[in-house]
Amino acid sequence: MDILQKIVNDKRIEVSLRKRLIPVKQLEQSILFERETISLAKKLRESDTGIIAEHKRRSPSKQVINHDLNVFDVARGYENAGVCGISVLTDGKYFGGSLDDLLTARASCNLPLLRKEFIIDDYQIIEAKAYGADVILLIASILTRAEIKQFSELAKQLHLDVLLEVHNKNELHKSIMPSLDMLGVNNRNLKTFEVNLDTSKQLCELIPNDFVKVSESGISSIEAIKTLQPYGYKGFLIGENFMKTNDAGKSAAQFIKDLER
Numbered sequence: 471m472d473i474l475q476k477i478v479n480d481k482r483i484e485v486s487l488r489k490r491l492i493p494v495k496q497l498e499q500s501i502l503f504e505r506e507t508i509s510l511a512k513k514l515r516e517s518d519t520g521i522i523a524e525h526k527r528r529s530p531s532k533q534v535i536n537h538d539l540n541v542f543d544v545a546r547g548y549e550n551a552g553v554c555g556i557s558v559l560t561d562g563k564y565f566g567g568s569l570d571d572l573l574t575a576r577a578s579c580n581l582p583l584l585r586k587e588f589i590i591d592d593y594q595i596i597e598a599k600a601y602g603a604d605v606i607l608l609i610a611s612i613l614t615r616a617e618i619k620q621f622s623e624l625a626k627q628l629h630l631d632v633l634l635e636v637h638n639k640n641e642l643h644k645s646i647m648p649s650l651d652m653l654g655v656n657n658r659n660l661k662t663f664e665v666n667l668d669t670s671k672q673l674c675e676l677i678p679n680d681f682v683k684v685s686e687s688g689i690s691s692i693e694a695i696k697t698l699q700p701y702g703y704k705g706f707l708i709g710e711n712f713m714k715t716n717d718a719g720k721s722a723a724q725f726i727k728d729l730e731r
């Protein structure tokens with residue numbers, strides 16, 4: 471069983487418990503449920519740098535990255551650095567994140583927030599809106615085309631942007647539909663955890679231009695971004711490279727300054 475399958479099996483149990491703990495009606499009464507969302511896709515289209523910076527404490531590939539930073543400071547630091555959006559991991563078991571992290575990030579900045587989660591149920595999309603997200607992630611490898619359609623259409627009804635993540639050609643072919651805003655190519659092979667930016671280079675020409683192209687994972691240099699931009703990528707999701715330092719915001723600020731040079 472690969473890591474995504476394990477995560478999804480645990481997620482099904484978690485979501486069924488959460489649904490009983492906080493019913494949908496209660497989520498819909500959250501003050502944040504009525505909030506006007508901010509489009510990450512629009513910000514990326516208008517940006518020359520396109521950094522989406524991630525709050526990530528640990529991961530299956532790296533174990534511990536950083537447990538010492540607090541999410542309020544990280545999100546505020548990222549905003550001051552000039553990133554386009556912030557990705558907040560909300561999975562607890564594998565990434566050490568939580569929905570409270572999303573709420574805290576919401577309280578500390580005015581940027582689009584991506585709920586970085588393994589979405590397998592409508593409930594998690596309603597939860598994302600109730601906790602202040604602007605964008606949801608859908609992972610093609612764990613969803614059928616019918617589920618991608620159902621989840622992305624619900625997200626659009628809630629005025630959330632949708633980032634669809636793929637790892638290969640087949641996932642891309644099965645997923646293309648108008649209810650998606652951004653197509654993310656994940657450079658990390660989730661079986662071996664190896665990262666290879668060639669994945670982004672190889673898949674870019676198969677992504678129709680109506681979608682904002684995002685390259686995800688394993689990005690740690692200005693050179694990587696300069697290499698990927700001519701392939702049409704407008705967004706770059708970076709986690710570990712910033713989070714492994716003792717000041718993620720400062721690290722992102724220096725990175726963006728160097729990128730703008």
Ligand SMILES: O=C(O)c1ccccc1NCC(=O)[C@H](O)[C@H](O)COP(=O)(O)O
Pocket residue numbers: 473474524526529530531532656660686687688689707708709710711
């Ligand atoms: O990061 C992992 O080890 C991982 C393992 C299994 C599923 C997802 C995983 N990562 C989620 C992400 O998409 C990354 O956190 C994100 O792209 C940033 O990657 P990086 O810059 O390499 O931290």
